[in-house]
Amino acid sequence: MSQMSPDTDGITPALTRRDDIPDSQWNDWHWHMRKRVTNLGKAREWIRPTPDEEEAIEKTAGKYRWSVTPYYASLMDPDDPDCPVRRQAVPALGELMDYSGAEVDPVGDMFYRRTNRVVHKYPDRVIMLITEACPVYCRHCTRKFHTTDVDGTYFEKSEGEDFGEDLRYIADHPEIRDVLLTGGDPLSYRDGKLEEIVSGLRAIPSVEIIRIGSRFPVLLPQRITPELCEMLSRYHPVWLNTHFNHPKEITPEAERAVDRLLRHGIPVGNQTVLLRGVNDDVATMRTLMTELLRIRVRPYYLYHCDNVTGVSHFMTSVEKGWEIMDGLQGHITGFGVPQYVLTTRLGKIPMSRPSYRQTPEGLVLRNYQGREMLLDDSVYPLTETRVPAPGQREGGR
Template sequence: MSDTLREPVTAARPELIRPRVPETDWDDWRWHMRRRITNVEKAGRWINLTADEEAAIAGVAGKYRWSVTPYYASLMDPDDPACPVRLQAVPALGELMEFPGAEVDPVGDTYYRKTNRVVHKYPDRVIMLITEACPVYCRHCTRKFHTTDVDGTYFRDDEGGSFDEDLRYIADHPEIRDVLLTGGDPLSYQDGKLEEIVAGLRAIPSVEIIRIGSRFPVLLPQRITEDLCSMLARYHPVWLNTHFNHPKEITPESAAAVDRLLRHGIPVGNQTVLLRGINDDVATMRTLMTELLRIRVRPYYLYHCDNVTGVSHFMTTVEKGWEIMDGLQGHITGFGVPQYVLTTRIGKIPIAQPSFTRTPDGLLLRNYRGQEMVVGGAAQPITESDAR
């Protein structure tokens, strides 16, 4: 790589002093991590902050962490406070409002926690909350309580402590065949530390699948290096799920990061959150799903936004979710349609509207155009008793 200067991705304005940096720096994920935006002064070099944004930044101080990588900041519209990237990254006054029914842990992490890091909610799989660090602290994070009061409430013991107890729990429960590393963002660790964790899991005979939940392909795709991908490929099967929420986040850099993962045999899925004012319309969501397919990312879940303390202002109605699902089904290829789910203490619950109704004459079916037909009993699959 040359040391030619990298121009900002968005159009420059004289009053904005975003840096022109050497290409080698821009391509180095550590450079971005060291230069994350964490205050009004730094943010003002990238965007024209509104009075409400400045008030929100002051209001979350000591309550919620926030930081933005220069890469992700470069995707923001400097003048539009409704920019979908900006809404996900810059604190808003809605975070400080109280909403009915909001909880700090609606998904039950603390309820199902078994060790310092292991959450065992489903019979055959667990999550390991291995860090509370993120390159960007997404304002809609369902685990926002983990970064409450700045010091965090994430771990029973210190994050940097031994993983022995966690690995021993998994080894002592051979029904666990699938482990998801999450946080925080697991890729915040250096490759060496991450490999220690992955290798420890791979050494457990009953662990078949290792998954990584990471938003680095979106927030800082430079982190997805050849070295990282080669390391992970030594411990297959390894899967990665990421978190694109808007077409604006799909860039040449993010597409290249996905391609590196795929070329090393690491499948990439996507878990989108339905967010008010960001992607809560059919056109945006349809574009997002088709663009994900173009870069070979499989849409996996569409999450209904959880009623999390500090996040509730992003919530839509379930009816809005149904409208969007109706706008996807039949209009894009079937494997491009995610499963619409609501995450609860009792698990992820599919909440898409059924496309059929049982009637005395059989099943009344409805397609994506609203056309209906009845499939009678003669056309339905035979039962075991009928086959005898």
């Protein structure tokens, strides 16, 4: 058993291991929710905090919520503060620093909110912020003000308010065909409460697709029970997008959770955030994307980390994002390459660097190895005025 450094009494307390916990408890998601790490004392059961981490835990108390499931805590390297799981889960002093341009809501959720929970930003789809709660309060959350800030919320009314107003808004706007349940994490609710919401949406004729944004497959895969999947399968088409950020998070438990969703007809996509010190190198991203494909999760987005208050220390440069995308394209299966986007009040803006440039002679194309070729304008016209009619040679009558 791993040992901690001796404390002031000369006692060397043991760290908790997965094997120390009976399967009956470890496989019960309710047990993990009850036993979450929420203070320094509990953290010392899983890791040896550094002085900086101890200071951050102390100084963020009362400002930002902190919670880590035992499952996710078990993935942290107890001795390495740069462990990618640990960096996502344990408070850091960077959360308290001021960064130029940082905002609590840079993507405009509150600007586009139409009811207590409905955010209508795009023509045919909305999100419903149905909760503030999460099993783990990820330190990089783009909605940190809503989920993690003790004094913050996007809600105008209580989270416990009736959902009638939100469902009526969606029903009154038949152009809405796609609803994403998010929060916080919707799967924080028990199955019965979640089914009330999902069934209410399915009763609206214009709603074609219901999506759930949840990090439970990563943070507490035991939540993905047969009962949950069976319930969701009654309301198809239902999709789930999750949030693997590092290969270390792809465990046998996570793989089984994904498999259970898929076997119930629920496609699973992934939205990775580019995070400094976690996954900001080509090798890590290649491994992550190929491992996702192995467990049949489709890479969907690579988000550039938003300049969110309390999160900005995770940001990289856009150039770093381009470097990583260049290192993915052509090196792994095409459908394993996510779309690199920057989320703004204008929406999600594709940020991938173009692999071509326009010249007077035509298009100069560049492949993943940096090799270039010219496509002559007479062969592949750049404008419709240059496209010959069927059966007509260019320049003919």
